[in-house]
Amino acid sequence: MTEGILVVGGGFAGFWAALAAKRVAGNRALVTLVSREPVLEMRPRLYEANPEQLGIDLRPLLEKAGVAFRQGEAAAIDVERRGVILSAGERIGFHRLVVATGSQMRRPPVSGAEAAFSIDTISEAMAFDRRLQEIAQAGGNPSIAIVGAGFTGIELALELRDRLALHAGEALAERARIVLLDRADAVGPELGSGPRATIEAALAAARVELRLSATITGLDPRRITLADGDPMDVDAVVVATGMQAAPFAAQVPGERDGLGRVVVDSALRAPAAPDIFVTGDSAAADTGNGHRALQSCQHALQLGRFAGENAARDLLGMPMVPYTQLRYVTCLDLGRSGAVLTQGWERAVTQAGLETKALKQRINRTVIYPPQDVPGDVLMALSSIDPTQQQRPAS
Numbered sequence: 001m002t003e004g005i006l007v008v009g010g011g012f013a014g015f016w017a018a019l020a021a022k023r024v025a026g027n028r029a030l031v032t033l034v035s036r037e038p039v040l041e042m043r044p045r046l047y048e049a050n051p052e053q054l055g056i057d058l059r060p061l062l063e064k065a066g067v068a069f070r071q072g073e074a075a076a077i078d079v080e081r082r083g084v085i086l087s088a089g090e091r092i093g094f095h096r097l098v099v100a101t102g103s104q105m106r107r108p109p110v111s112g113a114e115a116a117f118s119i120d121t122i123s124e125a126m127a128f129d130r131r132l133q134e135i136a137q138a139g140g141n142p143s144i145a146i147v148g149a150g151f152t153g154i155e156l157a158l159e160l161r162d163r164l165a166l167h168a169g170e171a172l173a174e175r176a177r178i179v180l181l182d183r184a185d186a187v188g189p190e191l192g193s194g195p196r197a198t199i200e201a202a203l204a205a206a207r208v209e210l211r212l213s214a215t216i217t218g219l220d221p222r223r224i225t226l227a228d229g230d231p232m233d234v235d236a237v238v239v240a241t242g243m244q245a246a247p248f249a250a251q252v253p254g255e256r257d258g259l260g261r262v263v264v265d266s267a268l269r270a271p272a273a274p275d276i277f278v279t280g281d282s283a284a285a286d287t288g289n290g291h292r293a294l295q296s297c298q299h300a301l302q303l304g305r306f307a308g309e310n311a312a313r314d315l316l317g318m319p320m321v322p323y324t325q326l327r328y329v330t331c332l333d334l335g336r337s338g339a340v341l342t343q344g345w346e347r348a349v350t351q352a353g354l355e356t357k358a359l360k361q362r363i364n365r366t367v368i369y370p371p372q373d374v375p376g377d378v379l380m381a382l383s384s385i386d387p388t389q390q391q392r393p394a395s
């Protein structure tokens, strides 16, 4: 019988996990990727214009790599009998399972939050873009509120004038009122104090109105109700209030962290279910240097490779390799003010301004994309866990 490695979730982590597992196992195991759609959604870019263009068809890449694809929604894990049950009722057996179902936005627990716009998936970002277009075409003095002044909320707020200008010209974009609210008393609370002054300067230059220490008690499609102060009437409300592990991770037995992520060992295995590996935004993993991996694309790309590598190694009786994440950088888009780059876990700013925008665009448009036009062996080599082997060939 052929051994089977099943990867659930076709995001950044799942795609590279499937390729890494296939690279290690070769013909000794059948590697299958199950996901809702055969599409890799470029979530880090969903604050940008034209979100409908931000999906990559994974099928040609998986075919090149020799990985099978099954479309479906995974509903449950039969841990004892080693199978995943799809919502359509089908059961797929496995010898090793990699759970890579990622994350989803955590909406604020207030009435009306479910109906607010968001940019967590391509379809949600497209719905917001359609509303933006309606608002722009209606003319007048548009107003848009973003709830959550973290990474995503800041990038969206600073992109909005350009996006309105695309739909209805510069004059309307300049008249727009853009409000960024957060219950915290500072912007980018999770980004620390390092880049804060740079972010604040960019928000001020873009005339984004900041409402900090704001406790929201209700969200209607056109109105924000605040615990203190008058309600705010706007043309659209977007929520960007942080992420949590997607619900499928709850199927894996064992400990969870505050974000619903499965606490994994150094090989990214679920300690309570040794045939199951968990990766990407669903895994609470130690980076090997005393930090917990973040729900970020940068970490998911490497977590995925390690989980796939280790699932195959374990299956074949080879020693597993502890996950490590050598470098940590953040690059935040600041709209017309360029971008800011920080290095290390203390997030010291090393570069900011218009010249940093080119780096952000390179990350968003090239670095996080799987290369489309390389031969199968080159694609497989890029699934190496060794960062020095992950350099894509110059195009």
Ligand SMILES: Cc1cc2nc3c(=O)[nH]c(=O)nc-3n(C[C@H](O)[C@H](O)[C@H](O)COP(=O)(O)OP(=O)(O)OC[C@H]3O[C@@H](n4cnc5c(N)ncnc54)[C@H](O)[C@@H]3O)c2cc1C
Residues within 6 Å of the ligand: 008, 009, 010, 011, 012, 013, 014, 034, 035, 036, 037, 039, 040, 041, 042, 043, 044, 045, 046, 047, 072, 073, 074, 075, 100, 101, 102, 103, 104, 119, 120, 121, 151, 152, 246, 248, 279, 280, 281, 282, 295, 296, 297, 298, 299, 300, 331
């Ligand atoms: C607007 C926005 C901006 C961001 N900006 C940045 C940034 O600048 N830098 C950065 O590093 N990170 C950024 N991130 C975070 C980054 O996108 C995530 O950390 C990354 O996508 C995680 O990858 P993943 O593979 O773990 O999960 P995901 O990308 O979430 O992929 C999970 C996949 O699993 C599928 N799936 C889920 N459940 C099931 C199921 N039950 N059955 C079948 N399939 C399922 C999903 O449809 C999806 O295809 C941003 C995210 C957003 C939303």
